[in-house]
Amino acid sequence: MGEWLVDAEVLARSRFVLSPLIETVATLRLLTASPAPARRDGRPSPAAAFRARLTADPFVRAWAAAGVGVRWTPDFLSRPPRHATPTFAGELARVRATPAPEARADLATACGGRLPRALDVPDPAGRAADLLDRVWQGVVRPDWPRRSRVLEADVVGRVHRLSRHGWAAAVADLGPRTRWLGNGRLRVNGADRPARDLTGADLLFVPVGGPNGWVAWELPDRYAMIYPASGTALTDGPGPAAPPSAPDPLARLLGSNRAALLTLLDAPRSTSHLAALTGLGLGSVGGHLKVLLDAGLVTRRRAGASVLYRRTPAAEALLGAGGTPRTADG
CATH class of the missing domain: 1.10.10.10 (Winged helix-like DNA-binding domain superfamily/Winged helix DNA-binding domain)
Structure with missing residues (x-):
């Protein structure tokens, strides 16, 4: 899915949306992709301590070992939001309601085609929802007011850039391989696959903290580009950094x-x-x-x-x- 074909109508309807669930998925990706950095005094950071508690669960250890979300994020985890101001509880309910066969298939794809035994549980969507809820409650929710301010600031700046310079400028730094190619062609990643025609579909842009983004969809007519917000970085834990302090x-x-x-x-x-x-x-x-x-x-x-x-x-x-x-x- 290297390119999306988007006509003027799709672009006119597209919008930027903040998603507490997708921010939580981005945080989970960071927590399980690599150990959280230690603090300057050498002691484990709160994020590292939380990660240690999280990976005590065999399901989470298998999740991290398989690299779920690093190479491919399962479709059912980050479906494009249905509302302009989604709530975490509402989005999590959609994850939890995913039928087991669909969740297993998505997880198998994310694991490279074969589902590890530890992830092959009776209710994989429910276990994944429980995992996301732990990350939301333990890491994201206490920090959400700050994170949302930084993500909103990115949206404000990007919409202004769009109004002045057009789509080429607005999407230029959404990802290392994201480009507006003109003539209704939006390159979303480096995958060598046939272009996907989004005619009649809804297109959302969702900023997250952390260094990486991905694409998401709910077929046949909802697509999202999830991208790292400008000016965000890791501090003592995953998520957008606070604004730089003055001397x-x-x-x-x-x-x-x-x-x-x-x-x-x-x-x-x-x-x-x-x-x-x-x-x-x-x-x-x-x-x-x-x-x-x-x-x-x-x-x-x-x-x-x-x-x-x-x-x-x-x-x-x-x-x-x-x-x-x-x-x-x-």
Whole structure:
């Protein structure tokens, strides 16, 4: 499934959606693909400790050993969301309702064609749903407010890019092999397979934390591109990283919130984008930006319906000096 054929109608209906379940699947992929990194002090991170508890289950050990989700993610685990704001419970219920023969076939495909004995259980969809629920409750749910803000910020920026530069720019960095080829051809991965015609289908784009994405579908008429959100990375555990912190001297000079906003303005961003990244209210972001604008540290310009802010050379000099302004004495 290397290329999808998408006409203007499919593109017009397509949308970006956040999915708690698919974020949980992405987190599970990271937890089982390789050991979680240790903390700087050498002690196991919370993610490593959670992974150790998780893999005490023979089903999970077999899952990790078979590389489920690394080379191929079973279709029933990450079907495209049916709603604009899906809930984890609603999506998990769909996983749990998968008939056993269908779940076994999907797992066998993900395992390279043969299902390991430890995964060949009476209710594989139910066991997989239990596994996802453990990852959601233990790792993703406590961090979901932060993760969702970062994922929403990616969507805001990508929609803005789409409105200004078209689909080629919007999908350019969705994956290492993703390209808009023109003439209704979207390359989704490097697979050497016949193109899939999506005429009449719904197409969704779903951002996740972590370094990798994949494609998903619910045949015959729902498809999704799951992609790593921009600006996300691993910190102490899987998921989107918090926005970069401002240098301490700059925070003391400007205040922590204004310094954080200035640090984020290495590229043009709107107030709504900044609010999503920082968790500050729109009014608070707007007030801080006005102060930075009056001080000559940011500029603004209108782009369609949005007003975008970016830091000035004076702000770059502040950041380049480690956040410490230079005095007349040098």
